[in-house]
Amino acid sequence: xxxxxxxxxxxxxxxxxxxxxxxxxxxxxxxxxxxxxxxxxxxxxxxxxxxxxxxxxxxxxxxxxxxxxxxxxxxxxxxxxxxxxxxxxxxxxxxxxxxxxxxxxxxxxxxxxxxxxxxxxxxxxxxxxxxxxxxxxxxxxxxxxxxxxxxxxxxxxxxxxxxxxxxxxxxxxxxxxxxxxxxxxxxxxxxxxxxxxxxxxxxxxxxxxxxxxxxxxxxxxxxxxxxxxxxxxxxxxxxxxxxxxxxxxxxxxxxxxxxxxxxxxxxxxxxxxxxxxxxxxxxxxxxxxxxxxxxxxxxxxxxxxxxxxxxx
Amino acid sequence: xxxxxxxxxxxxxxxxxxxxxxxxxxxxxxxxxxxxxxxxxxxxxxxxxxxxxxxxxxxxxxxxxxxxxxxxxxxxxxxxxxxxxxxxxxxxxxxxxxxxxxxxxxxxxxxxxxxxxxxxxxxxxxxxxxxxxxxxxxxxxxxxxxxxxxxxxxxxxxxxxxxxxxxxxxxxxxxxxxxxxxxxxxxxxxxxxxxxxxxxxxxxxxxxxxxxxxxxxxxxxxxxxxxxxxxxxxxxxxxxxxxxxxxxxxxxxxxxxxxxxxxxxxxxxxxxxxxxxxxxxxxxxxxxxxxxxxxxxxxxxxxxxxxxxxxxxxxxxxxxxxxxxxxxxxxxxxxxxxxxxxxxxxxxxxxxxxxxxxxxxxxxxxxxxxxxxxxxxxxxxxxxx
Numbered sequence: 001x002x003x004x005x006x007x008x009x010x011x012x013x014x015x016x017x018x019x020x021x022x023x024x025x026x027x028x029x030x031x032x033x034x035x036x037x038x039x040x041x042x043x044x045x046x047x048x049x050x051x052x053x054x055x056x057x058x059x060x061x062x063x064x065x066x067x068x069x070x071x072x073x074x075x076x077x078x079x080x081x082x083x084x085x086x087x088x089x090x091x092x093x094x095x096x097x098x099x100x101x102x103x104x105x106x107x108x109x110x111x112x113x114x115x116x117x118x119x120x121x122x123x124x125x126x127x128x129x130x131x132x133x134x135x136x137x138x139x140x141x142x143x144x145x146x147x148x149x150x151x152x153x154x155x156x157x158x159x160x161x162x163x164x165x166x167x168x169x170x171x172x173x174x175x176x177x178x179x180x181x182x183x184x185x186x187x188x189x190x191x192x193x194x195x196x197x198x199x200x201x202x203x204x205x206x207x208x209x210x211x212x213x214x215x216x217x218x219x220x221x222x223x224x225x226x227x228x229x230x231x232x233x234x235x236x237x238x239x240x241x242x243x244x245x246x247x248x249x250x251x252x253x254x255x256x257x258x259x260x261x262x263x264x265x266x267x268x269x270x271x272x273x274x275x276x277x278x279x280x281x282x283x284x285x286x287x288x289x290x291x292x293x294x295x296x297x298x299x300x301x302x303x304x305x306x307x308x309x310x311x312x
Numbered sequence: 313x314x315x316x317x318x319x320x321x322x323x324x325x326x327x328x329x330x331x332x333x334x335x336x337x338x339x340x341x342x343x344x345x346x347x348x349x350x351x352x353x354x355x356x357x358x359x360x361x362x363x364x365x366x367x368x369x370x371x372x373x374x375x376x377x378x379x380x381x382x383x384x385x386x387x388x389x390x391x392x393x394x395x396x397x398x399x400x401x402x403x404x405x406x407x408x409x410x411x412x413x414x415x416x417x418x419x420x421x422x423x424x425x426x427x428x429x430x431x432x433x434x435x436x437x438x439x440x441x442x443x444x445x446x447x448x449x450x451x452x453x454x455x456x457x458x459x460x461x462x463x464x465x466x467x468x469x470x471x472x473x474x475x476x477x478x479x480x481x482x483x484x485x486x487x488x489x490x491x492x493x494x495x496x497x498x499x500x501x502x503x504x505x506x507x508x509x510x511x512x513x514x515x516x517x518x519x520x521x522x523x524x525x526x527x528x529x530x531x532x533x534x535x536x537x538x539x540x541x542x543x544x545x546x547x548x549x550x551x552x553x554x555x556x557x558x559x560x561x562x563x564x565x566x567x568x569x570x571x572x573x574x575x576x577x578x579x580x581x582x583x584x585x586x587x588x589x590x591x592x593x594x595x596x597x598x599x600x601x602x603x604x605x606x607x608x609x610x611x612x613x614x615x616x617x618x619x620x621x622x623x624x625x626x627x628x629x630x631x632x633x634x635x636x637x638x639x640x641x642x643x644x645x646x647x648x649x650x651x652x653x654x655x656x657x658x659x660x661x662x663x664x665x666x667x668x669x670x671x672x673x674x675x676x677x678x679x680x681x682x683x684x685x686x687x688x689x690x691x692x693x694x695x696x697x
Contacts, residue, residue, distance in 0.1 A: 213390055214423035216410040218437035218488065228436070232427050 044292070051285035052078040062281050082286035092270065092287065096294060099267040102181065102256075103249035106188040107196075110245045111238065113189065114196035118237075119230075121197070122204035133201070136194050148187055148258050155183050155259070179261030187255035188245075195244035203237025204230075239302055247295050267291055331555075332365040333541060341366040341524055342387070342492060347396030349382050349548075356382040358548040360396075369518050369525040371535040373571075374545035380528045383545075384494050387526065388417045401491055411440075416490040420497040422481035424469040430456065430480050431465040437488045455483040458517070475506050482514075486521065493518075495527045499534060511537045532572050536560070544568050560619075565697045569617040576664055578616045582608050592616060592694070596661045601634045602689045615695040622691035623665035625653065625677055629684045636686040639663065641679055651676060655685060 004010055017027070053062035054077070069075045086092045121132045139147060154160045155177040162174040177183055207230065215225040253268030260266070267287065274284035332338040340363035349357040357379040364370050372380040385391040387398060389410035398405040400414060416437070424433050431452055438448035456462045459479040469477055478501065485493055498514065499507045515538060518525050529535050535542050536556045544551045544559060544567075552564045563569035566577055580594030585608060592600045594616060608614070630636055642662070643654040646669075653665045665685060669676070677683055 208421070208423065210419050210421050210423035211425060213388075213410070214417070214419055214425070215436070216390075217388060217413075217415070217417045218484070219411050219440035220436075221411055224440065229425060 098265040107246045110196040118200035183259035192245040196241040199240035200237040343399040371539035373535040378545040379548040414491040416485040417494040418485040455487045617693040620666040633686045
C-alpha cells in the first residue's frame with residue numbers, strides 16, 4: 001500500500017464504487033467502451049439523423065428534427081427521401097459498385113503480393129526476420145501523402161518509369177499511367193500492403209514446420225503441401241489481412257483524388273463532393289451510412305462463416 | 313490375401329524369432345554406408361554404417377543430441393547427408409525427395425493436420441497416391457479399426473486424448489504400407505502406464521504388418537522391450553549394435569555398460585595371462601581371477617563391469633569362488649520384487665548389488681550386516697574402452 005491508495009480521496013472513491021457495485025475490472029473495460037461509444041456511435045447517430053433531414057440553405061444546412069407546427073404541436077421531420085434518391089441516381093450506385101470493385105481487386109493483388117512476402121519473412125532465420133519486418137513497417141515513418149506524391153513522380157508522363165523505358169528505346173511515346181485506374185490500384189496496393197503482410201506473417205510464423213514435413217512424407221509435393229496444409233491453416237490470416245485492406249480501400253479518398261482520373265469513380269470522392277461541393281449534408285450523410293453498411297455486411301458474413309467453420 | 317484380411321490377421325506374418333542379421337550373407341533391406349552429417353562446425357552424425365533387415369524393429373537409442381534423430385531424418389529425406397549413401401531395398405536414396413521415398417514417418421509431435429478430421433488425416437497419404445476418394449476412405453477406415461479409433465473418425469485432432477492422437481499418427485504413417493516406418497520417440501508423449509501398454513501394441517502391429525520399423529528413443533526400457541536389435545548412439549557414432557540381450561550382457565564399452573541398466577565399473581590392469589587363467593589387478597577390488605580370454609596382453613589397461621544382480625550375497629564365505637569380498641550393508645532399498653543393496657567393502661569401495669525376492673518368508677540380509685559378495689567369472693565383463 002502506498003501513500004496514494006491510503007489517501008482519503010482514493011479510499012472515498014473506492015468506497016463509493018463498492019457501494020455502486022463497480023469493480024476495478026469493470027472500470028478498466030468501461031474506459032475503452034466509453035471511448036468507442038463517444039467517438040463511434042455518437043457520430044454515427046448524428047450522421048443518421050442528418051441523413052433523414054432535408055437540405056436547406058441555412059446554418060446548419062439541414063432541416064431540424066423537431067418543429068413546432070402552426071397549431072403549436074411538435075412535429076418530427078424525417079424522411080427516407082435521401083436514401084431513395086441514392087437508389088434512383090445511377091451515379092451513386094455506380095460509385096458504390098466501382099468502389100467495391102477497386103477495393104476488391106486491390107485486396108486480391110495485395111494478397112497475391114503480400115502472401116509470398118509474409119511467408120518468406122516467417123520462414124527467415126531470426127536476425128534477418130526482424131530486419132525484414134522493420135522494412136515492411138518502415139514506410140509508415142514517412143508521410144502517407146508524401147509517398148503518394150512520390151508515386152506521381154514515377155507514373156507521370158515524364159516520370160521515372162516512362163523516361164527509363166523511352167531512354168532504353170522500348171517505347172517511343174510515354175504510356176499514360178497517371179489519372180487511370182491502374183495508378184489507383186498501384187497506390188492502394190502499395191499503401192495497404194503492410195496491413196496485409198503483418199497479420200499473414202503473424203499467422204504463418206505459428207505454422208508448425210513438422211506439418212509441412214509430414215505432408216511431404218505422406219507423398220505431397222511442395223505445391224500440393226501448400227494448397228492442402230499451408231493455405232487452409234493460414235485462412236484466418238488471409239481473412240484478417242484482406243479486411244484490413246478492403247475496408248479502408250473502399251472508402252479511400254486521397255489516392256483516387258491524386259492518382260485517379262476524372263472517370264475513376266469512388267464513393268469517398270462522391271462523399272467529399274456532396275459535403276463540400278454541393279453542401280448537401282443530408283445526402284452526403286446518407287451516402288456515408290450506406291457505405292458503412294456495405295463495409296459492415298461483408299465483415300458480419302465472414303465472421304459468421306468463420307464461426308460456423310469453428311463449430312463444425 | 314486382401315488388405316483387410318492382412319490387417320485383421322491375428323497371427324504375426326513374420327515370426328519374431330527370425331534373426332536375419334545372424335546369418336552371414338543375408339542382403340540388408342536398408343543399408344547406411346559411411347554417412348556423415350555436419351551442421352556448420354557441428355558434426356551431428358559421423359561415419360555411421362548400419363544394416364537393417366526386412367521386418368526388423370530396430371531401435372536407435374541415445375541421449376538427446378547424440379544424432380539419432382538426424383539419422384532418422386536423413387532416412388526420411390528431410391536432411392541431406394554431407395557424405396555417404398543410404399540404400400532402401402536396393403535403391404539409392406541420394407536424389408529421392410521425401411515425397412517419393414518408400415518411407416513414412418511418425419513424428420514426435422505427431423504433426424497431425426489440425427484442420428482435418430482423423431479420417432482425413434489418415435486418408436491424406438492415400439489421396440496423394442492418386443487413390444479414389446472412396447477407396448482412400450475405406451482403407452483409412454480399416455486402419456482406424458486396427459488402432460481402435462473408428463468411432464473417432466470424424467473428430468478433429470484437438471478433440472482427442474494424447475493416446476488417441478498417437479494412434480492416429482501411427483495409422484496415418486502405416487496406411488500407405490511403407491517399406492520402412494520411421495518412428496521418432498513414438499511413445500515419448502504418453503504417460504508411463506499407457507506407454508507400457510502401447511509398447512506391446514506397437515510390436516503386435518509391426519509383426520502383423522511385417523513393415524520394417526526404425527524407432528528413435530532415449531528410453532532404454534522402451535528400446536529393450538521393442539527392439540529386435542538396438543543401436544546405441546553417442547556423439548554421432550554408433551557405439552554398439554546388437555540384440556537387447558547382447559547389449560545388456562556383453563556391452564563393448566563403459567559407455568554402453570553404464571547407459572543400459574545399472575552397473576558397477578572397476579578400473580585395472582591385466583596382471584597375468586596364463587593358459588588357464590587371466591588375472592586383473594583392479595583399483596577397487598584388488599585381484600580378479602578370470603578364465604583366459606583371447607586378445608589381452610599383460611599390462612593392458614582394462615575396465616570391468618558387473619551388473620548389480622550378478623553379485624551373490626551370502627552370510628557365509630563361499631568356498632569355491634576366488635572372486636569374493638567382504639563388506640557391510642550400508643543401504644537397503646526394498647522395492648517389492650527386488651531389494652537394492654549398497655555394500656561398503658573394507659577398503660571403502662561402494663558396491664551396488666540387487667537380489668530378487670522370490671520367497672515370502674526368507675530371512676533377508678539387512679542393514680549393517682556383514683556379508684560376502686562374490687561374482688562368477690563369466691559375469692565379470694572385461695572392457696577395453
